[in-house]
Amino acid sequence: MIYRKFTHKRCESKVTGGDLLESVNPRYISGIGDEPRQVLQPITGYVHEPLLSLEETCEPLVNVVPSLPAHIWVAKQNSKALEDDLTQDESAAIRLYTMEWDHIPEQPLASVYMHLNRTLK
Numbered sequence: 594m595i596y597r598k599f600t601h602k603r604c605e606s607k608v609t610g611g612d613l614l615e616s617v618n619p620r621y622i623s624g625i626g627d628e629p630r631q632v633l634q635p636i637t638g639y640v641h642e643p644l645l646s647l648e649e650t651c652e653p654l655v656n657v658v659p660s661l662p663a664h665i666w667v668a669k670q671n672s673k674a675l676e677d678d679l680t681q682d683e684s685a686a687i688r689l690y691t692m693e694w695d696h697i698p699e700q701p702l703a704s705v706y707m708h709l710n711r712t713l714k
Contacts, residue, residue, distance in 0.1 A: 647685050
């Protein structure tokens with residue numbers, strides 16, 4: 594089980610003018626001061642690229658997240674009952690990016706997005 598540490602701060606509600614207690618998860622704001630203050634160009638040129646399976650797409654990331662194949666399998670198993678216009682792979686990709694797993698000593702980062710954020714910084 595993963596336990597998150599939240600900080601609490603009081604703030605004034607712009608809607609009611611009253612006092613609110615707001616929870617802030619530190620992982621959303623940690624390192625934000627280190628981000629470059631520049632406007633980046635949009636990513637273009639991918640609209641005509643062929644779609645790959647989730648497994649093929651994530652293959653280069655196995656070096657970054659060694660347990661990724663198992664997490665892909667779990668995400669796909671949990672994406673079988675589709676109620677939207679997404680394919681199973683598209684739905685599983687969203688699940689995979691947002692899912693978290695238990696910390697283990699040899700792999701302290703417990704999600705794909707944590708690994709990618711650390712790698713991209």
